[in-house]
Amino acid sequence: MTAPDPATLDVTLVDGYVDEPAHFGVPPYISTYPRFTAGALVDAGVPEERITYHTIDELRDERNKWRDVADADLMIYLGGMTVPGKYVGGTPAEPDEVRELAWAAEGTSLMGGPVKFGVGEENAGATETERSDLDFEFVAKGDVEAAAHDLVANGLEGFGDRMRDVEEVTQWAREGAFVVEQHPNHPEYLICELETSRGCAYRCSFCTEPLYGNPSFRPPPSVVSEVDALADRGARHFRLGRQADILAYGGDGEAPNPDALRDLYGGIREVAPNLETLHLDNINPVTIVRWPEDSREGLRIIAEHNTPGDTAAFGLESADPRVQEANDLNVTADECFRAVEIVNEEAGWRPGEDRSAAPTYGADAADRLPKLLPGINLLHGLKGEREKTYELNKQFLQRVYDAGLLLRRINIRQVMAFDGTEMSDTGAQIADDHKKLFKQYKEEVREEIDNPMLQRVAPPGTVLPDVHLEYHQDGRTFGRQLGTYPLLVAIPGERELGRVVDIAITDHGYRSVTGVPAPLDLNRASMDELAALPGLGDQRAGTLVVNRPYKSTGEAAATLGIDLPGFTTARTPEGAD
Numbered sequence: 001m002t003a004p005d006p007a008t009l010d011v012t013l014v015d016g017y018v019d020e021p022a023h024f025g026v027p028p029y030i031s032t033y034p035r036f037t038a039g040a041l042v043d044a045g046v047p048e049e050r051i052t053y054h055t056i057d058e059l060r061d062e063r064n065k066w067r068d069v070a071d072a073d074l075m076i077y078l079g080g081m082t083v084p085g086k087y088v089g090g091t092p093a094e095p096d097e098v099r100e101l102a103w104a105a106e107g108t109s110l111m112g113g114p115v116k117f118g119v120g121e122e123n124a125g126a127t128e129t130e131r132s133d134l135d136f137e138f139v140a141k142g143d144v145e146a147a148a149h150d151l152v153a154n155g156l157e158g159f160g161d162r163m164r165d166v167e168e169v170t171q172w173a174r175e176g177a178f179v180v181e182q183h184p185n186h187p188e189y190l191i192c193e194l195e196t197s198r199g200c201a202y203r204c205s206f207c208t209e210p211l212y213g214n215p216s217f218r219p220p221p222s223v224v225s226e227v228d229a230l231a232d233r234g235a236r237h238f239r240l241g242r243q244a245d246i247l248a249y250g251g252d253g254e255a256p257n258p259d260a261l262r263d264l265y266g267g268i269r270e271v272a273p274n275l276e277t278l279h280l281d282n283i284n285p286v287t288i289v290r291w292p293e294d295s296r297e298g299l300r301i302i303a304e305h306n307t308p309g310d311t312a313a314f315g316l317e318s319a320d321p322r323v324q325e326a327n328d329l330n331v332t333a334d335e336c337f338r339a340v341e342i343v344n345e346e347a348g349w350r351p352g353e354d355r356s357a358a359p360t361y362g363a364d365a366a367d368r369l370p371k372l373l374p375g376i377n378l379l380h381g382l383k384g385e386r387e388k389t390y391e392l393n394k395q396f397l398q399r400v401y402d403a404g405l406l407l408r409r410i411n412i413r414q415v416m417a418f419d420g421t422e423m424s425d426t427g428a429q430i431a432d433d434h435k436k437l438f439k440q441y442k443e444e445v446r447e448e449i450d451n452p453m454l455q456r457v458a459p460p461g462t463v464l465p466d467v468h469l470e471y472h473q474d475g476r477t478f479g480r481q482l483g484t485y486p487l488l489v490a491i492p493g494e495r496e497l498g499r500v501v502d503i504a505i506t507d508h509g510y511r512s513v514t515g516v517p518a519p520l521d522l523n524r525a526s527m528d529e530l531a532a533l534p535g536l537g538d539q540r541a542g543t544l545v546v547n548r549p550y551k552s553t554g555e556a557a558a559t560l561g562i563d564l565p566g567f568t569t570a571r572t573p574e575g576a577d
Contacts, residue, residue, distance in 0.1 A: 003155025004073065006045030012072035013037060013053045013179070014101055016079025016093030020114050021315075022198075022282050023242045027055065027090035028189045028468075028482060030180060032242060033078040033113050033144060035192075036169060039176025040149035043168075053182040056093040059101075066104055074156060075105040076148055077136065080114030088470060088480070088488070089185075095134060102135040108156045111136040112144020145172055169195075170222040177229035187234035188500065189468050191277060191482045195242030196223055196249050196264065217250055220260060224267035231272040237482045238268065241281035246312075247298045248287055256287060256294040258301060265305035276466065278305065279484040283312040283374070285339030286331040296346050302372055303347035309369040309464075311408040311484040312343060317379040318389060319396040326384035333396045337403075340374050344405050347372035359406045361456040367463050367504075367567070375409035375485060376400075380438050382415060390441040397449045406457050409485045409511075410450060412442050446510035454487075454508045460534045461565050462505045463518050464489060469497050479503075488512035492528030504567040506532045519569040522556045523549045535562060 013034050018025040025031025038051050052068050056079075059065055069075055079093050102109050111134060133139045140147035142161035146168070150159035164172070173195075180186050197217040227238060240246055250260025268278065280302065288295040302310075318324055319333040331339070349358035350366035359370065378393055400407060414435075458464075467489050469479040477495040480486040489503050490512060504518035516529045522544060530541035540560050550556040550570040557564045 003157070006152050007047060007050075009046050009050060009073045009152065010071065011041055011046055011051050011074045011076065012068045013051065014056060014059065014069065014075065014077045015053065016056045016077060016098060016113075016115075017081075017087075017090055018079055018114050019081045019092065022244050023114070023195075024193055024239075024281070026087045026092060027057070027183075028185050028237075029089075029191050029193050029239070029241075030183055030185075031078075031193050032173070032195050035176040035179050036143075036145040036164075036172045037076060037078060037112075037148050037176065038179040039172030039174065040145040040164075040168070041152060042175045043172060044149045044152040046152060048178050051179070053179045055090065055184060056097065057090050058184055060091075069101060069104045070106050072105065073107040074148075074152070075101065075107060075109050076144070077101050077109070077111045077115075078113045078144060098134045102137075108138070108151070109136045110138040110140065110144070110147060110151060112140030112147055145169075166216075166218055166222060169218060170225065173222070173226035174229040177226065177233050177235075180230060180233050180235055187236065189482065190235065191237035191239055191279075192230050192235050193239055193241045194223060194226065196240055196246065197243040199244070199253075217260075220250070220263040220267050223264060224271055227268050228271040231275070236272070236275050237277035238272070238275060239277070239279045239281065239484055240264075241279075241484070244282055245284035245287055246280045246302070247283050247295055254287065255291050256298045258294055258297040261298050261301045265301055269305055276307070277482045278307050279310045280306070280372075281311075281313050281484055283314065283343075284330070285314045285316065285336045285374075288339040288342050289331070289335045292342060296342060299343060299346040299372065303349070306371060307483070308351055308371055309408075309481065309483050309486065310347075310372040311375045312347075312372060313375045313377055313409075313411070313484075314339065315377050316396070317377060318382060318385070319392040320385070320389040322386070323382050323384045323389055327382045333392070336376075337396070337399060340376075340400055340405055340407070341403070343372065343374045348406055359404070361406065361459055363459065365459055365462075367461050369458060369462060369464070370406060370408075373406050373408035373457065375411060376407055377411045378413075380412070380414050387437065390437060394441070394445060394448075397445060401449060401453055401456075407453055408457060410445060410453075411485075412445060414438060450510045451508060454511070454513065458487065458505050458508070458513060460506055461567060463567065464503045464505065464515065466500050467503045467515075469495055469499050469501065471497065490514045491516065492532050493526055504565065506534055518567040520565075520567060522553065522564075522568055522570045524571070533565060533568070536560075 015034050018031045018033060023031060034053055041051055042048060054065055077098060081092055143164045146162050146164040147159045180190060183190050199216055247256045248254055251257035314336060316331060316336045317329050344359040348370045349355040350360060350370050351368045353360060353366040464481055467479040467481055469477050471478050472494045477491045479489050502518045503515035505513045505515045507514040514532055516532050520529060527541050527545055530536060530544050531538050543560060544556060547559050553564050553568050553570050556570060
């Protein structure tokens with residue numbers, strides 16, 4: 001039988017989304033997997049115009065698009081969740097949906113991505129997983145992009161599991177950039193996850209990242225050329241999220257290399273001068289405490305080039321020494337605290353203020369989010385966990401708060417156990433046994449730490465530019481900026497979805513904020529918007545409305561006898577109430 005000509009193949013890529021310790025791909029993110037795979041297909045001879053990309057949410061919402069799954073000569077599913085999460089922009093594919101894709105495909109079917117590490121009954125924490133082919137003809141045990149390339153090159157007859165090399169990924173990342181144009185969120189509400197390295201120098205018991213081996217880095221020109229290609233396709237939002245530790249980029253996998261960071265960040269800014277978001281994800285706090293001076297220089301480079309609101313996720317995982325030892329965790333609570341201090345000092349400044357004063361908060365702080373703050377990851381269900389573990393974690397968080405430091409995010413989750421990790425022997429039993437304790441503890445952290453910390457990070461009057469309006473609930477509109485762990489913003493009233501507005505923060509929840517459009521026109525604002533202003537409430541808002549229009553904010557303030565926030569304005573009253 002004659003092998004099919006790659007130039008005649010129709011290929012459909014289905015993005016079921018990924019969430020790994022060092023890789024994110026749930027909308028508004030697009031992971032590297034579909035882009036690299038598309039580039040590998042092009043390199044193998046498949047024309048761009050014969051490659052179709054769909055997200056799992058598209059297939060849920062538009063059943064007619066399943067025809068692309070059924071009719072494709074090659075259907076490739078890309079997905080897998082190796083850390084649990086809650087998602088707003090999209091819903092990751094469940095195992096039954098992935099099986100349905102395999103059943104619907106009339107051509108050859110290939111599955112790849114972190115799904116190769118295993119799947120559970122659902123995408124949730126405190127679960128055990130097992131490897132499964134989910135009824136696909138082929139499963140990529142190595143890199144799915146390499147499998148796709150070789151499968152096409154071999155006439156759809158098979159492939160040998162292998163990992164791609166730097167030369168291949170450099171080419172495939174450029175050639176696959178076109179896929180972003182097929183994403184339903186393109187171009188306004190899509191952030192491209194960028195890979196700088198894979199693998200990890202450390203071996204924490206629960207983590208799948210070491211299964212990729214020791215750290216291997218893409219040199220700066222490789223990443224920069226990918227950003228250049230993505231920018232040519234209209235991408236303006238980027239996150240350096242695919243690595244275990246951005247500070248260790250370009251070095252030996254452990255020690256910082258500031259020169260490599262300077263080439264990376266400077267190169268990205270040069271090829272994408274109009275970018276709107278440049279964030280990162282993981283930093284290993286042990287790097288900061290072992291090499292403090294080089295880390296400080298690296299942090300300064302990042303804060304010089306990134307966009308505000310950036311977050312460096314710190315994998316403390318547990319403040320309990322017993323848990324740290326049992327799970328090969330590489331940072332103590334004291335070391336993590338010191339790393340938090342250093343990030344605050346070097347990168348916690350807000351645009352428009354003295355950098356040496358960081359961290360700042362309260363009424364005198366500049367009205368933007370800090371450039372880069374640490375986030376803390378806490379993981380429960382690990383070996384050695386006990387009731388005291390929960391108390392030690394809370395004590396650590398309280399210590400950070402009492403020291404006047406800032407944390408952008410506290411991520412509390414339960415372990416998922418994967419084959420190939422040390423946690424596979426323990427499974428999810430400890431997490432299951434402690435579910436009631438976990439729930440109570442999580443609520444206490446939200447009330448006692450998250451809320452006051454959020455007020456410190458984003459005091460009233462802080463402006464969040466370019467908030468994308470996503471959904472309505474309880475008479476309010478909710479939206480987020482693009483970036484790493486963006487704040488969820490509730491705005492009074494039901495506004496048109498899909499729009500982008502600047503928001504000034506007026507109040508705080510546990511992990512979200514309330515805000516109003518900025519600047520807020522006192523002559524046109526709704527009652528609900530006026531009532532949301534700090535210090536006003538319904539009665540004073542009513543007084544403002546009754547006495548409109550105003551020639552100036554000073555006139556409005558005089559009417560109430562109180563000062564009004566600096567983000568209010570009183571525009572020409574033609575057409576006002």
